Amino acid sequence: MTDTAGSNVYSPYLPQRGHESEPRPGAPAGALARKPSRLAFGRLPRGGILFGPVLLILVWEFASAIGWLSPKFLAAPSTALVTGYDLLVSGTLAEHFLASAKRAYLGLGIGVAIGLALALAAGLSRIGEASIDGLVQIKRAVPTLALIPLAILWLGIGEVMKIALIASSVMVPIYINTHAALRGIDLRHVELARSVGITRSEFLREVASPGALPGFFTGLRLAVTTCWTALVVLEQINTSEGIGYLMNRARDYGQTDIIVVGLAIYAALGLGSDLAVRFWERRALGYRKALNS
Template structure:
């Protein structure tokens, strides 16, 4: 029949090229033997830094040498100072993150699952998101003093917006045709939310999660400059008073390691949860 013959006619387009082997199928991760090359330049920079410090080119009151920093790190870890500071800071981030995540996700669900909810929630959220949340610090101090509350609130606020925006967009971006298929299967609204809406929005939510964790750590650093008496920020501020640049750098490195760690957790979650993206 006609459809058949016409479709049989052009099978020539996708013929494999015998002369072109697996050149295109280059592995995505680098082979092991070249991976170490990526460490060359950072190590060289640290070595140069050490050289500059040792020869006196780099004033040690401006920036401590890598050796000094390593020694300070050992000391801070040894006497428990760093551990205590990290614990306090991580608690702040965790509390602020949970509060902000719950708030952001709840608002995204309200806005994403009903038109009324969208009309009520989305306009104020879209207006507020343009506000740099660090600008609210003075108000937070007036409202909440300088204890834990304004720090946690600042982190929570920073976390809520990326999660809200991405999750809301994720829910709205779900293929209407798939939603319709779910309705044709006579699934209830709750079943559709559970099996279609939430998993469909998950990729966007995870993007929001990564953004919000980054902002959480940033907010922590800023928040800890508000009169702290414990935590990494306190440690850094005290070191500033005594011009201990090695301690300051130890604090900064700790911040970035913590950020890297949470990012790795989210990337792991993404790999687990989004393995269907083949």
């Protein structure tokens, strides 16, 4: 006997609360109640996400130690670690790191603001969507590298050009995901808001903003890594400071240990930024239950 409304109706073929692991008398063998397994959607053990990178580093170090990898081809992780420490102690690494962080996060902030504003304009207005969405989709299809020649002609070859291109790259994932979340808001919520007669500002605060937050955070996670990948390319162009400049100079002298240090910094900053966004997302969207909770 089942109840389509989901009420607690006894049936010998349905698991009853508190007795999931005990078969009821007369129940068929194939109808024994089972507890939902956590393995299907189980979480990785704490720190399990680092297993792959750590394994790669160990294999890399072993290959370098036995001579399979030449230092001219790729420096060993231990060698890069010593080099990074020397650069940190001398102050060189801090100087170049701060220059890169300034470019990346300034471009990230501008790109997030622009992407969010465009998503709100396109997601809450048909005119806005008709005039904005196509342009953003075109920008999405054009890689950042293709825009560098025009950006140099328009903005010069200095810091403004680099920050502008980072912002334009960051803007796309913010817009795409926030706009999709806004368009996916349940129409029943919109109709309810209209029926109670709330103002447009109240609608933005009480309906649109909560509905757009999940998409915004998805876009932000993509954006924080996009800003660093764009920076890698842009710091190869007419720079005298920054992690990219340090790596470019090391390439000219065949210093693969410094190149590995630069790559490790980019990877750490990208991963750290993503973890920070995920932490913020969990705090802001704490009302949502995880699938495997």
